[in-house]
């Protein structure tokens with residue numbers, strides 16, 4: 001078992017904590033709660049933890065933009081593993097509080113968005129207040145019976161809250177994909193389990209920006225992967241922050257960067273990019 005320390009979005013009771021606790025139960029290691037996604041990245045950079053767990057995307061709501069932006073802003077970071085966690089949202093209140101008493105609903109923006117249809121139908125007059133995490137929302141609900149929190153069932157037990165409603169995301173499949181990131185030059189030890197998986201289960205993530213902003217550039221980049229028969233699992237754009245209308249692309253691909261076909265496609269993409277960064281090749285862990 002490994003003795004690595006993992007920073008995650010706390011306090012205890014978040015989905016992030018569930019994901020990393022599950023991972024550590026399987027592979028060893030300890031956890032450290034951080035107050036925000038920025039704090040996780042700072043803790044990794046300052047060597048206060050070995051790796052940080054960043055939420056990257058959700059099956060209903062898409063990207064966690066802050067995580068994408070922080071990965072771009074910190075070229076010293078590398079991705080080591082993906083963890084996918086199924087998500088179920090609950091509405092939690094002070095014991096005994098009635099539905100008609102609820103005036104404010106607290107949660108992380110992703111959790112609020114995943115429960116959007118339910119909240120619009122059942123609490124259309126309630127004020128929605130965003131928090132840094134679902135567990136921070138539970139703490140808010142604890143102190144006032146007119147408040148409710150959206151989050152995991154574990155929050156009910158940890159913070160002694162009552163479940164007012166369950167399955168807020170409806171029947172749609174809800175899962176969040178996290179990544180473990182560390183400094184590239186960090187010595188993670190030999191027995192870290194991070195690379196454990198069948199080679200076929202690897203994914204590779206890159207960030208790139210086209211050399212010129214003209215018709216067909218994205219087509220040319222994607223064509224390089226098609227030529228080598230590489231399965232592209234996700235593409236996301238974010239503003240380059242240099243000029244209005246200029247974007248950088250986050251691309252996830254099946255395979256490992258050392259595979260012959262993927263490595264030649266990456267070399268070709270590098271040639272036609274003004275910015276290119278290999279975020280890493282990593283295996284995944286799916287939590288049931």
Ligand SMILES: O=C(O)C(=O)C[C@]1(C(=O)O)C=C[C@@H](O)C=C1
Nearest residue numbers: 014015016055108110133134176
């Ligand atoms: O607030 C939490 O519980 C988190 O772990 C963060 C987070 C996210 O950023 O997406 C993680 C999973 C869920 O999608 C909702 C919130």
